Amino acid sequence: xxxxxxxxxxxxxxxxxxxxxxxxxxxxxxxxxxxxxxxxxxxxxxxxxxxxxxxxxxxxxxxxxxxxxxxxxxxxxxxxxxxxxxxxxxxxxxxxxxxxxxxxxxxxxxxxxxxxxxxxxxxxxxxxxxxxxxxxxxxxxxxxxxxxxxxxxxxxxxxxxxxxxxxxxxxxxxxxxxxxxxxxxxxxxxxxxxxxxxxxxxxxxxxxxxxxxxxxxxxxxxxxxxxxxxxxxxxxxxxxxxxxxxxxxxxxxxxxxxxxxxxxxxxxxxxxxxxxxxxxxxxxxxxxxxxxxxxxxxxxxxxxxxxxxxxxxxxxxxxxxxxxxxxxxxxxxxxxxxxxxxxxxxxxxxxxxxxxxxxxxxxxxxxxxxxxxxxxxxxxxxxxxxxxxxxxxxxxxxxxxxxxxxxxxxxxxxxxxxxxxxxxxxxxxxxxxxxxxxxxxxxxxxxxxxxxxxxxxxxxxxxxxxxxxxxxxxxxxxxxxxxxxxxxxxxxxxxxxxxxxxxxxxxxxxxxxxxxxxxxxxxxxxxxxxxxxxxxxxxxxxxxxxxxxxxxxxxxxxxxxxxxxxxxxxxxxxxxxxxxxxxxxxxxxxxxxxxxxxxxxxxxxxxxxxxxxxxxxxxxxxxxxxxxxxxxxxxxxxxxxxxxxxxxxxxxxxxxxxxxxxxxxxxxxxxxxxxxxxxxxxxxxxxxxxxxxxxxxxxxxxxxxxxxxxxxxxxxxxxxxxxxxxxxxxxxxxxxxxxxxxxxxxxxxxxxxxxxxxxxxxxxxxxxx
Amino acid sequence: xxxxxxxxxxxxxxxxxxxxxxxxxxxxxxxxxxxxxxxxxxxxxxxxxxxxxxxxxxxxxxxxxxxxxxxxxxxxxxxxxxxxxxxxxxxxxxxxxxxxxxxxxxxxxxxxxxxxxxxxxxxxxxxxxxxxxxxxxxxxxxxxxxxxxxxxxxxxxxxxxxxxxxxxxxxxxxxxxxxxxxxxxx
Numbered sequence: 001x002x003x004x005x006x007x008x009x010x011x012x013x014x015x016x017x018x019x020x021x022x023x024x025x026x027x028x029x030x031x032x033x034x035x036x037x038x039x040x041x042x043x044x045x046x047x048x049x050x051x052x053x054x055x056x057x058x059x060x061x062x063x064x065x066x067x068x069x070x071x072x073x074x075x076x077x078x079x080x081x082x083x084x085x086x087x088x089x090x091x092x093x094x095x096x097x098x099x100x101x102x103x104x105x106x107x108x109x110x111x112x113x114x115x116x117x118x119x120x121x122x123x124x125x126x127x128x129x130x131x132x133x134x135x136x137x138x139x140x141x142x143x144x145x146x147x148x149x150x151x152x153x154x155x156x157x158x159x160x161x162x163x164x165x166x167x168x169x170x171x172x173x174x175x176x177x178x179x180x181x182x183x184x185x186x187x188x189x190x191x192x193x194x195x196x197x198x199x200x201x202x203x204x205x206x207x208x209x210x211x212x213x214x215x216x217x218x219x220x221x222x223x224x225x226x227x228x229x230x231x232x233x234x235x236x237x238x239x240x241x242x243x244x245x246x247x248x249x250x251x252x253x254x255x256x257x258x259x260x261x262x263x264x265x266x267x268x269x270x271x272x273x274x275x276x277x278x279x280x281x282x283x284x285x286x287x288x289x290x291x292x293x294x295x296x297x298x299x300x301x302x303x304x305x306x307x308x309x310x311x312x313x314x315x316x317x318x319x320x321x322x323x324x325x326x327x328x329x330x331x332x333x334x335x336x337x338x339x340x341x342x343x344x345x346x347x348x349x350x351x352x353x354x355x356x357x358x359x360x361x362x363x364x365x366x367x368x369x370x371x372x373x374x375x376x377x378x379x380x381x382x383x384x385x386x387x388x389x390x391x392x393x394x395x396x397x398x399x400x401x402x403x404x405x406x407x408x409x410x411x412x413x414x415x416x417x418x419x420x421x422x423x424x425x426x427x428x429x430x431x432x433x434x435x436x437x438x439x440x441x442x443x444x445x446x447x448x449x450x451x452x453x454x455x456x457x458x459x460x461x462x463x464x465x466x467x468x469x470x471x472x473x474x475x476x477x478x479x480x481x482x483x484x485x486x487x488x489x490x491x492x493x494x495x496x497x498x499x500x501x502x503x504x505x506x507x508x509x510x511x512x513x514x515x516x517x518x519x520x521x522x523x524x525x526x527x528x529x530x531x532x533x534x535x536x537x538x539x540x541x542x543x544x545x546x547x548x549x550x551x552x553x554x555x556x557x558x559x560x561x562x563x564x565x566x567x568x569x570x571x572x573x574x575x576x577x578x579x580x581x582x583x584x585x586x587x588x589x590x591x592x593x594x595x596x597x598x599x600x601x602x603x604x605x606x607x608x609x610x611x612x613x614x615x616x617x618x619x620x621x622x623x624x625x626x627x628x629x630x631x632x633x634x635x636x637x638x639x640x641x642x643x644x645x646x647x648x649x650x651x652x653x654x655x656x657x658x659x660x661x662x663x664x665x666x667x668x669x670x671x672x673x674x675x676x677x678x679x680x681x682x683x684x685x686x687x688x689x690x691x692x693x694x695x696x697x698x699x700x701x702x703x704x705x706x707x708x709x710x711x712x713x714x715x716x717x718x719x720x721x722x723x724x725x726x727x728x729x730x731x732x733x734x735x736x737x738x739x740x741x742x743x744x745x746x747x748x749x750x751x752x753x754x755x756x757x758x759x760x761x762x763x764x765x766x767x768x769x
Numbered sequence: 770x771x772x773x774x775x776x777x778x779x780x781x782x783x784x785x786x787x788x789x790x791x792x793x794x795x796x797x798x799x800x801x802x803x804x805x806x807x808x809x810x811x812x813x814x815x816x817x818x819x820x821x822x823x824x825x826x827x828x829x830x831x832x833x834x835x836x837x838x839x840x841x842x843x844x845x846x847x848x849x850x851x852x853x854x855x856x857x858x859x860x861x862x863x864x865x866x867x868x869x870x871x872x873x874x875x876x877x878x879x880x881x882x883x884x885x886x887x888x889x890x891x892x893x894x895x896x897x898x899x900x901x902x903x904x905x906x907x908x909x910x911x912x913x914x915x916x917x918x919x920x921x922x923x924x925x926x927x928x929x930x931x932x933x934x935x936x937x938x939x940x941x942x943x944x945x946x947x948x949x950x951x952x953x954x955x
Contacts, residue, residue: 380836626820672822712838714831716870717931718821727819727831727838735819735831735838 004039004047006451007032008084013449015077016223019230019291020069023062030058036083047083050098054079157275158218158264165268167441171212172261175221178205179254179261186247186254195235199242202250203232204581208475209257211482215445220276221260227287228253234291249286256283375427375467382417382424387733389417432510433461435474439481439508446485453492453502454485459509465517469609473519476582480521480605481506483579488525488603498600500524512633516591522604528597530554555595559583610725618728618738620704621687624674627736628700629709629728634741636688636695638703656686656697663688666748667699671723691742694749711738723747789890792912794883794919795862798850802879803886803912803919810863810874812882815855828931829878834863841876842931853880866925868932875928886919888912893921 011032018025033055040048054076057066066072079098085091182205185198206229213221228250234240242250256279263274392398393410436458443456465473489495489504496502507522530551537543537557549557558579586593591609618629619638645656646665654665665686669676686697709728714737718724722743727735792803793812813834818841820830827846831838841861845853858881865872893910909921 377836383836626822674822712836714821714838715840715873716868717840717873717875718824718831721821721823723823724821729833729836729838732817733833734817735833737819737821737831 004036005088007036007039008080008087010451011080012084015080020061020073026058026062030055030062033058047086050079050083158220158267158273167438168216168264168268171216172265175209175212175257175261178209179258181205183251183254186250189242189247195242199232199235203229203236206232211478215442218260218264220280221257224253224256224260224280224283227284227291231287231291246290249290253283253287256280379424379428382420383729386417386421387729389413390731428467429464430467430470431462432465432470435470435477436461436508438474439477442478442481443485443506446482450486451491452485452489452504454489454504454506457505457507459507460511463510463512463517465510469517472585476585476607477508477519477521479579479582481508484521484523484525484603488523490526517609519607519609520604522602524602527599527601527603528555528558529599533557555597559593618707618709619687620707620736621700622702622704623668623672623700624676626674627704627730628668629707629736629738630687630689631738631741632706634689634691636690638685638687641684641686641699658688663695663697665697665699671744671748689741689745691745694745696745696748698744709738789888789893792886792888792919792921793862794886795879796881796883797845797848797879798853801883801917801919803888803921804864804924806885808864808866808924810865813861813863815859815861832861832876834874839863839874839876841878842928843878845880847927856880864924866928866932873932886914888914
C-alpha cells in the first residue's frame with residue numbers, strides 16, 4: 001500500500017505543477033497512473049479503475065479528443081484526492097464518490113459545475129479549523145467528498161503542526177525581502193526602466209520563494225509563486241509584455257504572498273493552521289488567464305478577502321460571534337489554542353486581538369537588518385576604542401600616580417571595552433551551521449518528494465564565516481544542492497544498474513584554506529553531460545559552433561544566464577536560473593567557482609570566497625623591524641634555525657633537511673627587500689608553510705606569538721600584490737600585513753625570481769647564516 | 770570691456786582647469802603647493818607607517834586611520850625630489866580621490882601644511898611653457914599670492930596611475946633587478 005500512496009503523492013504534486021499544454025508533463029502523469037494500476041493489479045479495485053480512467057482521460061487530453069480540457073483536468077485532480085482518501089485514509093470505496101465523468105457508476109451523480117475556475121487540488125473540509133467556513137461556499141467547487149473527509153495532500157489549508165519554526169521564520173523574513181525587491185522592480189518597469197533586467201530580477205525572486213515554500217510545504221505560497229513565475233518566464237522570453245494589467249496581476253500576487261506569509265507567521269506560534277483559499281481568491285485563475293493570453297477582464301477586481309482575525313475584530317456583532325464560538329469549540333476539542341478557549345468562553349471577542357498580537361510576537365524574533373557597512377564602522381570604532389583604552393591604561397604618567405581609584409576605573413573601562421569588543425566580533429562572525437541545517441532539511445524533503453535516496457554529509461559546520469558571506473551564501477548553496485539532488489543523483493534503480501550504491505551521496509564541506517573560505521559541493525551522481533551542454537549552448541547561440549572548448553570551459557557554460565539542460569521543469573529546480581544566480585552571487589563576493597565533473601561518477605563544485613572581514617588565527621613574526629602575520633592554517637611547523645641545518649646549493653639557494661624532506665628556504669627580508677639596521681647575528685626561525693601541496697620554509701627573525709585578527713582590506717590600490725591578503729590592526733594601533741601564503745609561495749618559487757636567483761648574487765653575503 | 774575680460778578668463782580656466790576658491794597649501798622641500806580644499810578630508814600628524822614591501826618607492830606604506838587602512842604616498846618621492854628626514858612638521862594630508870570602484874582615501878606625506886588660502890581667479894595663471902621633463906599634466910595652474918607662487922595640483926591626476934591601475938609588484942616586473950638597485954640607491 002505504501003508504494004501506491006507515494007505514487008499518489010507524486011501525482012498530486014505533479015497535478016499542481018503540470019499545465020494543460022505541457023505535453024511531456026502530461027505524459028509523465030499518464031505513466032504514473034499506469035504505474036498505480038500495475039501496483040494494484042486488481043481490476044475490481046475502485047482505485048485501479050479510477051487510475052485507469054484517469055490515464056485514459058489524460059491520453060484524450062494529449063490527443064486533443066476532449067473539448068474542455070480544463071474540465072477534464074479538474075476531474076482528474078479530484079479523482080486523485082479521492083483515491084488518496086481511499087488509500088491513505090483507509091476510507092471505504094463505497095463512502096466516496098468519484099466524479100461521474102470517470103464513469104465508475106456512482107449511484108448518486110453529482111453535477112459538475114464550471115470547473116474552469118476551480119483551482120486544481122481543491123481542498124476538502126479539514127474538519128478541524130476550516131477557517132474559511134464563514135464565507136459562502138464556493139459554487140465552483142466540484143466533487144466535494146462528504147463533509148467529514150480528511151485533508152488531502154495538496155490541500156490549500158496550511159497546517160503547521162510539525163513545521164520547523166526557525167526555518168519558517170527565516171523563510172518569512174527572506175520571502176518578504178523578495179516581495180519588496182519584486183515590487184520595487186515592477187515599479188521600475190512601470191516607470192520605464194529597462195524591463196529586461198527587472199523582469200529577470202522579479203523572476204528570480206519568485207523562483208526563490210517558490211523553491212523555499214516547496215520545501216516548507218507551504219502549498220498556497222508555492223502555487224501562487226509558481227504561476228507568477230510562469231507568467232514572468234514568458235515575459236523573460238519576450239512572448240508577452242509586462243504592462244498595466246499584467247503588472248497589476250503580479251502586484252496582486254505579491255500582495256497575496258505577503259498575506260499568506262502573515263498568516264503563516266500568525267499560525268506558527270500555536271502550530272495552528274489556516275485556510276489559504278480565501279487569501280488566494282482568484283489570483284491563480286487570473287495568472288493563468290494572463291499566461292494563456294486570454295482577454296484580461298476589465299472588471300475591477302473584488303477587494304481581497306479579509307483575514308479571519310480582521311474579520312473577527314471588525315465584526316463584533318452577534319452572528320459573527322456565533323461563528324467564532326463554533327470555531328473555538330472546534331479548537332477546544334483538539335486541545336488547541338487554550339488562550340482562545342478562555343477568551344471565547346468569556347465571550348471577550350476584542351481580546352482576540354491581543355491574543356493574536358501575542359502570538360505574532362512569539363513566533364518571529366524581532367530582527368533588525370543592519371547594513372554591513374555600518375556594522376563595519378561600528379567594529380572599526382570599537383577597535384579604535386580598544387587601542388585608545390590600552391594607551392590610557394598603560395600611560396606611564398597615569399601609572400605613576402599610583403592611585404588605586406584610577407586603577408580601578410581603568411580596569412573597569414578595560415572590562416567594558418573587552419566586552420564590547422567580543423560583542424562586536426560576535427556580530428560579524430557566525431558558524432555556517434545554520435546555513436548547513438537548511439540544506440540538510442532541503443535534501444531531506446527532496447528525497448521524500450523525488451523518491452531518490454540521498455545521504456547528505458556535512459563537513460566543517462563550525463567553520464566561522466563572516467556574516468556578510470553567510471547572508472549571501474545561502475541561496476547559491478541551496479541552488480547547487482538542489483541541482484545535485486535533482487539532476488545529479490540518479491534514481492536508485494538507475495544507480496544499481498550503473499553499479500553504484502543505491503543511496504546517493506552529497507557532501508558539502510566548508511573550510512579555510514590559504515586565506516580563503518571554500519565551500520565544496522560534491523555528489524556521486526551522473527555528472528555533467530558535456531555533449532548536452534555543448535549542444536544546448538550551440539542551440540542558444542551562446543558559443544561559436546566551430547569553437548573547440550576544453551572540459552573546464554564547457555562546464556563553465558552552465559553558469560551563463562538562461563542556461564538549463566533540465567528536460568523537465570519541476571518545483572525543485574530546472575528553469576535555467578540557478579547557476580547564473582550562483583555565479584552572480586559569488587562574483588559579488590569576489591569569489592570564484594570551479595567545476596569538476598566526470599560523467600557517470602559525479603560533480604564537484606568548489607566555491608572559493610575571500611575572507612575580507614573574517615577573523616583568522618595568525619602567527620605574528622618579525623623580520624628586520626617589521627611585523628607580519630602568517631595565517632596559522634598554512635603553517636605546518638616552525639623551528640629554530642641552526643647553521644648546520646642549512647645547506648646551500650651552488651651558493652644560490654638554501655635548503656634544509658627536515659626529517660628526510662628537503663625544503664627550500666626563502667628569506668623574507670630578501671623577498672621583501674627589507675634593509676637590516678641592527679645586528680645580523682640573531683638566531684633566526686624557519687616557518688614551514690604549505691600551499692596546495694607546495695611546502696617551503698620562510699626564514700624570519702622571531703616568532704612573536706599567535707594573534708586572532710580581523711582582516712582588513714588594504715584597498716583597491718594594493719589589489720595587484722598577491723603576497724599580501726590584507727592588513728590587521730596590531731595591539732599598538734599599527735597595521736600589520738597579513739601574508740598570503742599561496743601568493744608568497746608563488747613569489748618565492750616562480751614570480752619575481754628567475755631560476756638562477758639573481759637577487760641572491762648581490763646580497764647573499766648579507767644573509768649568510 | 771568687462772565682458773571680454775570675463776571671456777578671457779573662461780578660456781584660461783578651461784585651459785588650466787584651476788578654479789578660484791579655497792586651497793590648502795603645503796610645502797615640499799622649498800616649494801609651495803596647493804590642493805583644492807574640497808578634496809581634503811583631514812590633516813593628521815605623522816604616525817607610524819607600515820611599509821608595504823615590493824611597491825614603488827613613493828608608496829610609503831599603510832596607516833590605520835581609525836580602523837580603516839589607507840595607503841600613504843610620499844609626494845616628495847612622487848615628484849622625484851630628494852628624500853628628507855621626517856621633521857615635527859611632517860604631516861599627512863588625507864584626500865579623497867575617485868577610483869575605478871568609488872572614492873578612496875589616500876594619505877599624502879608632505880613636509881608641512883601652511884594655510885588655507887582663498888585664491889581669486891585673477892591670481893591664477895597657467896604654468897609657463899616648461900621645457901620637456903616637467904609634467905604639466907598634474908598642474909591645474911599657478912597662483913601668484915603676494916610675493917610667493919603656489920603650484921596648484923590636480924590631485925586626481927597626480928594619483929591617477931596609483932589609483933586607476935593599482936600598484937604593481939615592482940620586483941615581479943621584467944626589469945625587477947634594475948628597480949631593486951635603483952631602490953637601494955635611494
